[in-house]
Amino acid sequence: MPGSVALIGGGPGAADLMTVRALRLLDQADVVYYDRLAPTDELAAWAPRARLVDVGKRPGHHRVPQEEINRLLVASARSGLRVVRLKGGDPFVFGRGSEEVSACRDAGIEVSVVPGITSAVSAPAAAGIPVTARGLSTSFTVITGHDPLSERALAALAHLGGTTVVLMGMGTLGHTAAGLVRHGMSPETPAGLVERGCTPDQRVCIAPLGRILLASAMAGIASPAVLVIGEVVRLAPGAEQRLRDLVQSA
Structure with a gap:
């Protein structure tokens, strides 16, 4: 049989x-x-x-x-x-x-x-970042960053609103961040990286979108990591202070 x-x-x-x-x-x-x-x-x-x-x-x-x-x-x-x-x-x-x-x-x-619990939702949650929150975001978009996004995709994401979650995107992080800013997303948009979410080795890096590549390099963030972009990132513990410090030091 x-x-x-x-x-x-x-x-x-x-x-x-x-x-x-x-x-x-x-x-x-x-x-x-x-x-x-x-x-x-x-x-x-x-x-x-x-x-x-x-x-x-x-x-x-x-x-x-x-x-x-x-x-x-x-x-x-x-x-x-x-x-x-x-x-x-x-x-x-x-x-x-x-x-x-x-x-x-x-x-x-x-x-x-x-089915399994996707890291697109669970990794941000483990870092204290909800992908939706009343008054901040009523939708979220999940994309893969395995390959560089096209200019058309970057332009669409930059004006989509809500929360953007990027999986497998460490190798294309600079391309993604710079492309979103180039197509109109504010460089001060909160962004967070959650490395090895939901594990004992979890680490979180939070910075304005325009500085997330530098901040991640300084923190040594590596794959696997989930990128979250949007106002909901402000809800992570200590995020507001971290974002203010980085904006003031720019």
């Missing part, structure tokens, strides 16, 4: 933010294909009978191409195994989850999706 595939979102990285359903499926798994940003410190205990396979991508290095991951999922399920594909965050938020689901469905493999 063919096996099955469960596509699991592991949340932002903290083990205790995994869902009950995710843990149950891991306990039943025969093989787990996991990503770099998935919570893995306790993976051997969560999946005691499973073979654990690291297929994670790193910045600038895709050790296992997506097509090969799709093939592994299908082949393992066809051999009768209960397969778990464990991803960080939510598998349908810039996680290529839809591609893996399509590959399984096209092959006639039973596939289910277990």
